[in-house]
Amino acid sequence: xxxxxxxxxxxxxxxxxxxxxxxxxxxxxxxxxxxxxxxxxxxxxxxxxxxxxxxxxxxxxxxxxxxxxxxxxxxxxxxxxxxxxxxxxxxxxxxxxxxxxxxxxxxxxxxxxxxxxxxxxxxxxxxxxxxxxxxxxxxxxxxxxxxxxxxxxxxxxxxxxxxxxxxxxxxxxxxxxxxxxxxxxxxxxxxxxxxxxxxxxxxxxxxxxxxxxxxxxxxxxxxxxxxxxxxxxxxxxxxxxxxxxxxxxxxxxxxxxxxxxxxxxxxxxxxxxxxxxxxxxxxxxxxxxxxxxxxxxxxxxxxxxxxxxxxxxxxxxxxxxxxxxxxxxxxxxxxxxxxxxxxxxxxxxxxxxxxxxxxx
Amino acid sequence: xxxxxxxxxxxxxxxxxxxxxxxxxxxxxxxxxxxxxxxxxxxxxxxxxxxxxxxxxxxxxxxxxxxxxxxxxxxxxxxxxxxxxxxxxxxxxxxxxxxxxxxxxxxxxxxxxxxxxxxxxxxxxxxxxxxxxxxxxxxxxxxxxxxxxxxxxxxxxxxxxxxxxxxxxxxxxxxxxxxxxxxxxxxxxxxxxxxxxxxxxxxxxxxxxxxxxxxxxxxxxxxxxxxxxxxxxxxxxxxxxxxxxxxxxx
Numbered sequence: 001x002x003x004x005x006x007x008x009x010x011x012x013x014x015x016x017x018x019x020x021x022x023x024x025x026x027x028x029x030x031x032x033x034x035x036x037x038x039x040x041x042x043x044x045x046x047x048x049x050x051x052x053x054x055x056x057x058x059x060x061x062x063x064x065x066x067x068x069x070x071x072x073x074x075x076x077x078x079x080x081x082x083x084x085x086x087x088x089x090x091x092x093x094x095x096x097x098x099x100x101x102x103x104x105x106x107x108x109x110x111x112x113x114x115x116x117x118x119x120x121x122x123x124x125x126x127x128x129x130x131x132x133x134x135x136x137x138x139x140x141x142x143x144x145x146x147x148x149x150x151x152x153x154x155x156x157x158x159x160x161x162x163x164x165x166x167x168x169x170x171x172x173x174x175x176x177x178x179x180x181x182x183x184x185x186x187x188x189x190x191x192x193x194x195x196x197x198x199x200x201x202x203x204x205x206x207x208x209x210x211x212x213x214x215x216x217x218x219x220x221x222x223x224x225x226x227x228x229x230x231x232x233x234x235x236x237x238x239x240x241x242x243x244x245x246x247x248x249x250x251x252x253x254x255x256x257x258x259x260x261x262x263x264x265x266x267x268x269x270x271x272x273x274x275x276x277x278x279x280x281x282x283x284x285x286x287x288x289x290x291x292x293x294x295x296x297x298x299x300x301x302x303x304x305x306x307x308x309x310x311x312x313x314x315x316x317x318x319x320x321x322x323x324x325x326x327x328x329x330x331x332x333x334x335x336x337x338x339x340x341x342x343x344x345x346x347x348x349x350x351x352x353x354x355x356x357x358x359x360x
Numbered sequence: 361x362x363x364x365x366x367x368x369x370x371x372x373x374x375x376x377x378x379x380x381x382x383x384x385x386x387x388x389x390x391x392x393x394x395x396x397x398x399x400x401x402x403x404x405x406x407x408x409x410x411x412x413x414x415x416x417x418x419x420x421x422x423x424x425x426x427x428x429x430x431x432x433x434x435x436x437x438x439x440x441x442x443x444x445x446x447x448x449x450x451x452x453x454x455x456x457x458x459x460x461x462x463x464x465x466x467x468x469x470x471x472x473x474x475x476x477x478x479x480x481x482x483x484x485x486x487x488x489x490x491x492x493x494x495x496x497x498x499x500x501x502x503x504x505x506x507x508x509x510x511x512x513x514x515x516x517x518x519x520x521x522x523x524x525x526x527x528x529x530x531x532x533x534x535x536x537x538x539x540x541x542x543x544x545x546x547x548x549x550x551x552x553x554x555x556x557x558x559x560x561x562x563x564x565x566x567x568x569x570x571x572x573x574x575x576x577x578x579x580x581x582x583x584x585x586x587x588x589x590x591x592x593x594x595x596x597x598x599x600x601x602x603x604x605x606x607x608x609x610x
Contacts (some may be wrong), residue, residue: 195593219477219478219480220476220477220478221470221472221476221477221478222476223478224459224463224470224478225468226458227456227458227463228459228463228467228468229458231456231457231458231459232455232456232457235450235454235455235456235467236456236467236468237533238438238450239379239417239440239456239467239468239469239520240438240439240467240468241467241468298456298457298458298459299458
């Protein structure tokens, strides 16, 4: 820009104003139309998931009505994914905060074996042992969180190491054999038993965990900070959000829920297997991603994760009922994950294209 | 104009900061008064953002002292600076795009019930009040800030600083960067109104026109050193530009 007089500046301003205004109006007109579409998709991700869930339900209800539409089958379907749902509630916190825990399967495994060994080999009171497992779960998560937040090592790497580490430790600790519990008493009733004659307690536990997790995430100050931390780490830190503590708590919460899942698994099977939880992390993270939690953090809901869990459960049960093997269910889940990931990318591409238009 | 009256609210003496071998800031003195706008100008790498980050507690000086109302202070982090009444509007890293206006305004200090749950109703009411006081046009407190224009976003970032308790000084890092002419003017008007309300404002800017339209005093940095401070009424853009580039002042 060449040097100009004050008067020249005024003229230039006037021209620039007119141009800016025209551009702004164009942008407003352009984005208004698009944003309503995108806003709808983004805002109603939970609605879309609900629709997918209903769609799948109707599909299986029509194709295999006599086996799918029985209360036994439906209760089994939900029971089979209850432990996934419980841990997925914690994983939702973690992933919304921008972190991940790949070690939940191994954590579930070692906590189950610890419980089995304490009760079976050492004859410890099962309630006390359960309390120890919950506390140990929280400690395991806190260690993950401390390594990630204090040393700055990405959670992907830290928890990948823990995945193999805890599995090895499980094999050593278990002497590579199962440890069984007595299977009688209130502990086994409220973990592996049923309520009202037929509803498995694990379903009740999942619903309670998800309901509480949802309320805390949406309404509490901590929940607000989970979203903020994942949405913009630097801004949150500069605004006084204790981002390290937010993540640490999310790690501890997730592993604590692994402890709860271990208790419920032991209570249901009445035995602790060294292989417990193998591949569990895949299903949990799958449920969270299908449930609409953004891979980039900052977005998602526990309700969405609940729907993601149920959808995975329906696909697994439904395909089995259709006469296909369990392996097809994993393929279907995989396709679903890729599909959701692709949708996420498309939404973000569209958003950045829109921003590019604004910059122009 | 209530410039340089009484004790400066915030004083820096001999502020120095190095990053490895780079001496980002060397023995810089400055005084910041309430009711006044101080502009900090300088070329890229002159030390503007290092200086701002020291004032806002993000960086700690290697040497030198800060005084708030005459008392020596040490800001170990930005939280401590805020407690001392110094709020900062950071460039680019101010807002969480995926959250709404209300949460962004009160990020890190959300009103709560039973110290656990966010008092959403109070937060929305307070947010409307803050935005109303700024006299900026933001249609809804529940819209995600990622959906708003650059000027609206900057207003929210400023609103967060102004709504802070006991804020006496607001530091703004390039508040008009990436804004159109009209939006810049709105933000500059807002800065002037804040000054009228008694707040001391530090503005870092590249834009000489914006600097001259709002600043009372202009502080020039060059290669980490203080070149000089001029009253706007006693200098010209030409002189300031010469100070910035280091040309001989005749």
